[in-house]
Amino acid sequence: xxxxxxxxxxxxxxxxxxxxxxxxxxxxxxxxxxxxxxxxxxxxxxxxxxxxxxxxxxxxxxxxxxxxxxxxxxxxxxxxxxxxxxxxxxxxxxxxxxxxxxxxxxxxxxxxxxxxxxxxxxxxxxxxxxx
Amino acid sequence: xxxxxxxxxxxxxxxxxxxxxxxxxxxxxxxxxxxxxxxxxxxxxxxxxxxxxxxxxxxxxxxxxxxxxxxxxxxxxxxxxxxxxxxxxxxxxxxxxxxxxxxxxxxxxxxxxxxxxxxxxxxxxxxxxxx
DNA sequence: CCGAATCTACGAAGCCCTTCGTTGACATCT
DNA sequence: AGATGTCAACGAAGGGCTTCGTAGATTCGG
Numbered sequence: 283x284x285x286x287x288x289x290x291x292x293x294x295x296x297x298x299x300x301x302x303x304x305x306x307x308x309x310x311x312x313x314x315x316x317x318x319x320x321x322x323x324x325x326x327x328x329x330x331x332x333x334x335x336x337x338x339x340x341x342x343x344x345x346x347x348x349x350x351x352x353x354x355x356x357x358x359x360x361x362x363x364x365x366x367x368x369x370x371x372x373x374x375x376x377x378x379x380x381x382x383x384x385x386x387x388x389x390x391x392x393x394x395x396x397x398x399x400x401x402x403x404x405x406x407x408x409x410x411x412x413x
Numbered sequence: 414x415x416x417x418x419x420x421x422x423x424x425x426x427x428x429x430x431x432x433x434x435x436x437x438x439x440x441x442x443x444x445x446x447x448x449x450x451x452x453x454x455x456x457x458x459x460x461x462x463x464x465x466x467x468x469x470x471x472x473x474x475x476x477x478x479x480x481x482x483x484x485x486x487x488x489x490x491x492x493x494x495x496x497x498x499x500x501x502x503x504x505x506x507x508x509x510x511x512x513x514x515x516x517x518x519x520x521x522x523x524x525x526x527x528x529x530x531x532x533x534x535x536x537x538x539x540x541x542x543x544x
Numbered sequence: 545c546c547g548a549a550t551c552t553a554c555g556a557a558g559c560c561c562t563t564c565g566t567t568g569a570c571a572t573c574t
Numbered sequence: 575a576g577a578t579g580t581c582a583a584c585g586a587a588g589g590g591c592t593t594c595g596t597a598g599a600t601t602c603g604g
Contacts, residue, residue, distance in 0.1 A: 309551090310551080310552085311550085311551085327551095328552095328553095331551085331552070331553085332553090332554095335552085335553080347552095350550085350551065350552090351550080351551065351552090352551085352552080
């Protein structure tokens with residue numbers, strides 16, 4: 283089997299992964315510019331480079347070195363990573379109950395009616411699957 | 414005003430906070446024993462002590478030194494801390510959408526019908542509050 | 545061809561988290 | 575009082591994350 287057990291990304295690594303998911307495969311420069319577009323005067327170029335090199339060692343990303351400017355790609359999908367982070371948090375802070383996490387999330391931040399409706403549909407599906 | 418901005422607890426700190434929430438105010442020894450009850454051969458006594466001293470400096474806990482064995486208490490409620498962790502994760506990994514986090518949580522782990530029903534009631538409340 | 549720009553690689557520094565050994569104070573038991 | 579056990583305090587070590595300066599290779603414009 284392949285590597286299903288990637289390490290939990292740090293805050294900095296997660297920021298980079300978000301860029302890769304949004305933009306698709308990217309060079310260091312592209313990631314660096316994307317990060318500093320919304321947050322001016324953030325991290326330097328070599329900082330991002332180093333981070334991405336480490337992420338490569340960890341297996342969080344992989345890179346194509348055929349061009350001079352290496353092209354990086356996220357190794358896990360956004361969904362998979364989100365799922366990992368969520369189950370992690372559920373276990374560490376919510377006693378293993380995803381429902382309690384869900385309720386805290388919904389109580390803490392305002393949610394649009396569309397998303398509430400979508401959630402309701404998910405609940406229908408889940409309840410339908412019980413037996 | 415007081416300190417509403419406590420730092421995000423680390424994994425180790427969170428484990429200690431969980432003991433304090435569950436047991437109520439406790440000494441270092443009590444926390445240490447609680448941690449090693451479920452996970453034998455975990456952390457040493459002085460490790461827990463040091464961690465709790467640092468947590469005191471950070472303001473995550475406060476202590477009563479009137480007894481020889483100091484008594485520690487969590488400074489933020491479990492709910493408040495959970496909310497902080499959740500909104501943090503929503504911002505870092507879910508583009509600010511709590512509903513998407515909620516859906517990932519429910520999809521990732523099996524949830525009991527009772528909790529699903531409870532969630533549904535919460536949805537009712539939230540939708541009722543819209544206008 | 546030369547200089548400027550771009551890129552990777554490397555290494556070191558600073559900070560935080562975790563771990564633990566040691567020390568000195570205090571308590572308890574005999 | 576003396577031995578034993580419990581406690582807080584401290585310091586240091588090790589590892590991980592983040593930051594950045596510098597060096598060396600490659601590319602590009604003139």
